[in-house]
Amino acid sequence: MKLAIIYYSKTGQTKEMAEFIARGMKKADSEARIFSVDEPIDTEYVNDCSGIVFGTPTYMATSHWRISQWLMTESGNFSLAGKLGGGFATAHYAQGGSDSAILSMLGMLLVKGMLVYSGGSAFGKPFIHHGPVALDAVGDHYEKSKEMFELFGQRFAEKALELFE
Ligand SMILES: Cc1cc2nc3c(=O)[nH]c(=O)nc-3n(C[C@H](O)[C@H](O)[C@H](O)COP(=O)(O)O)c2cc1C
Numbered sequence: 001m002k003l004a005i006i007y008y009s010k011t012g013q014t015k016e017m018a019e020f021i022a023r024g025m026k027k028a029d030s031e032a033r034i035f036s037v038d039e040p041i042d043t044e045y046v047n048d049c050s051g052i053v054f055g056t057p058t059y060m061a062t063s064h065w066r067i068s069q070w071l072m073t074e075s076g077n078f079s080l081a082g083k084l085g086g087g088f089a090t091a092h093y094a095q096g097g098s099d100s101a102i103l104s105m106l107g108m109l110l111v112k113g114m115l116v117y118s119g120g121s122a123f124g125k126p127f128i129h130h131g132p133v134a135l136d137a138v139g140d141h142y143e144k145s146k147e148m149f150e151l152f153g154q155r156f157a158e159k160a161l162e163l164f165e
Contacts, residue, residue: 001030001161002048007055008037008067013090013142014055017134017149021053021088024153028161032153037070043078051084051160052114053153054105058089061097063104071108081113084160087130088149092137102131117159119152128152 009015025032091098119128134145
């Protein structure tokens with residue numbers, strides 16, 4: 001089972017959370033590779049993937065323009081339809097718009113024909129509604145959320161295995 005995480009990160013926090021998601025995916029016996037939208041992406045690998053998670057910092061209460069641009073333009077070079085898709089964000093504050101950032105990406109995944117998965121609050125704590133979020137200006141939220149990102153990666157991979165293996 002091949003999975004990918006595609007992200008934009010300016011100061012490294014979204015990249016760090018992508019690494020925790022990948023760690024969780026590997027726990028569920030999956031191959032997980034991480035790609036920045038600002039570097040060449042292995043098209044063959046991504047096309048072979050069963051699922052892709054997209055990550056963004058929250059800017060102006062929505063997803064960063066660079067990940068939106070990737071989804072609107074460069075994603076046309078990849079086969080995304082029918083794959084499992086998910087999203088995550090980093091942000092300063094709970095009221096900073098990270099939910100909007102995730103949802104703006106998930107909307108584009110739907111346009112691409114992807115099957116969107118959140119990790120599911122039905123699995124219990126930690127509850128993940130739209131996707132995992134790490135806040136860097138709210139106490140130790142950023143550090144504490146790393147475990148949740150790993151769990152999200154594991155849940156995402158388990159769902160992909162259930163659907164596609
Ligand atoms: C120009 C700019 C705009 C930002 N806008 C928001 C925002 O609207 N809401 C929020 O919660 N955080 C906002 N942030 C904080 C970033 O989302 C946060 O620091 C994020 O973790 C940075 O991710 P990165 O290290 O992957 O680049 C903003 C940061 C910058 C530099």
